[in-house]
Amino acid sequence: MTISDAPIRAVAAEIELLNVSKAYDSKMVVIPRMDVVLRPGEFTVILGPSGCGKSTLLQMIAGLERVSGGKIVIGGREVQDMEPKHRGCAMVFQNYALYPHMTVAENMAYSLKVSGISKINRKERVAAVAKMLGLADYLDRKPGQLSGGQRQRVAIGRAIIREPGVLLFDEPLSNLDAQLRHDMRVELADLHRRIGATSVFVTHDQVEAMTLADRILILNKGSIEQFDTPKAIYHHPASIFVAKFIGAPPMNILDVTGDGTALRTADGQKVANCARAGKFHLGIRPEDIIVESGGSITATIRYREDLGSHEILETELAGQTLRIATPFGTEIDAVSAISLSFPEDRLHLFDQETGKAIAQASNGRQTVQRHVREYQ
Ligand SMILES: Nc1ncnc2c1ncn2[C@@H]1O[C@H](COP(=O)(O)OP(=O)(O)OP(=O)(O)O)[C@@H](O)[C@H]1O
Ligand SMILES: [Mg+2]
Numbered sequence: 001m002t003i004s005d006a007p008i009r010a011v012a013a014e015i016e017l018l019n020v021s022k023a024y025d026s027k028m029v030v031i032p033r034m035d036v037v038l039r040p041g042e043f044t045v046i047l048g049p050s051g052c053g054k055s056t057l058l059q060m061i062a063g064l065e066r067v068s069g070g071k072i073v074i075g076g077r078e079v080q081d082m083e084p085k086h087r088g089c090a091m092v093f094q095n096y097a098l099y100p101h102m103t104v105a106e107n108m109a110y111s112l113k114v115s116g117i118s119k120i121n122r123k124e125r126v127a128a129v130a131k132m133l134g135l136a137d138y139l140d141r142k143p144g145q146l147s148g149g150q151r152q153r154v155a156i157g158r159a160i161i162r163e164p165g166v167l168l169f170d171e172p173l174s175n176l177d178a179q180l181r182h183d184m185r186v187e188l189a190d191l192h193r194r195i196g197a198t199s200v201f202v203t204h205d206q207v208e209a210m211t212l213a214d215r216i217l218i219l220n221k222g223s224i225e226q227f228d229t230p231k232a233i234y235h236h237p238a239s240i241f242v243a244k245f246i247g248a249p250p251m252n253i254l255d256v257t258g259d260g261t262a263l264r265t266a267d268g269q270k271v272a273n274c275a276r277a278g279k280f281h282l283g284i285r286p287e288d289i290i291v292e293s294g295g296s297i298t299a300t301i302r303y304r305e306d307l308g309s310h311e312i313l314e315t316e317l318a319g320q321t322l323r324i325a326t327p328f329g330t331e332i333d334a335v336s337a338i339s340l341s342f343p344e345d346r347l348h349l350f351d352q353e354t355g356k357a358i359a360q361a362s363n364g365r366q367t368v369q370r371h372v373r374e375y376q
Pocket of ligand 2: 055056
């Protein structure tokens with residue numbers, strides 16, 4: 001059998017959240033109001049700090065939590081008042097939630113049995129899913145006799161066996177070690193391509209977000225901070241919150257002042273051309289800073305961390321910390337003062353009060369360069 005004619009194939013459903021809100025009590029508003037459409041077959045990753053409402057959001061889609069207001073439409077059907085089992089969603093949890101007394105085959109077949117599917121059909125489907133997930137040799141084992149990665153695969157198998165139109169994952173890989181996380185990530189990407197279900201995946205891991213997502217939804221206190229492709233989130237963050245959430249080390253954010261021609265740090269160094277006057281936050285990613293003799297900016301090295309593939313320089317610029325990632329092989333002779341350049345097309349300008357990106361272009365993407373072109 002080739003990958004393309006794999007027997008498990010879902011009819012992907014669109015998910016619409018219309019004015020959805022959630023409060024556990026009158027003082028505890030978790031989701032103030034949300035309007036979002038997840039396209040059929042799309043892989044959405046939800047990223048956000050602990051407690052921002054990621055699991056709540058998934059559980060409302062699955063039907064494990066009720067909405068406090070608004071509508072959820074899955075595949076054209078309003079589902080917010082439906083039982084979870086009628087919504088066409090399957091969920092994979094961090095803790096696997098397998099039945100310990102059942103074998104792998106029984107765990108995977110359980111939901112089919114409850115839905116009254118015949119024994120022969122159950123067996124066929126279990127065999128197909130087990131083959132897809134590399135579990136064919138483990139069907140008679142109990143979960144306690146499996147490794148963490150194998151258990152997680154059983155949990156995934158149990159979710160996909162009913163060919164749901166929507167697959168929901170709540171931090172499914174966070175109990176696994178780094179190598180296994182990587183392997184499972186690759187498997188999940190492949191599985192998504194083969195099954196085609198609309199997938200919503202919650203994680204804290206930005207590498208998982210960047211590599212798995214068609215679009216990343218960044219959640220801040222229950223509100224959408226930005227919902228866009230990984231590339232757009234990385235290169236055109238809509239706010240400081242987003243800018244600092246993606247990237248390791250995160251984007252540098254410097255306090256600067258515009259005098260109508262240039263942006264300057266507190267010690268008077270010019271860091272960019274800009275026609276705006278006032279106080280701003282200027283963002284630049286550590287890997288976008290160029291270390292070069294004759295650069296127009298001078299910073300002081302505090303310490304250096306050599307990570308093999310690149311080196312992180314922690315420096316000080318006008319009393320603020322500036323991290324620089326230099327590629328392998330960059331010669332840095334300086335012991336303290338270092339000369340730098342900020343490429344203008346890699347700069348991000350944020351409003352000092354709101355933290356939102358400034359100079360909104362029509363497509364919602366902003367850079368200082370564009371800002372300079374617009375205003376000069
Ligand atoms: N059953 C509940 N009753 C009251 N408050 C709740 C309940 N479940 C969650 N909360 C609160 O709602 C907020 C969002 O919780 P949620 O579990 O959705 O966060 P999360 O983004 O998934 O966090 P984490 O990354 O830690 O898993 C938290 O402040 C949490 O304390
Ligand atoms: Mg959670």
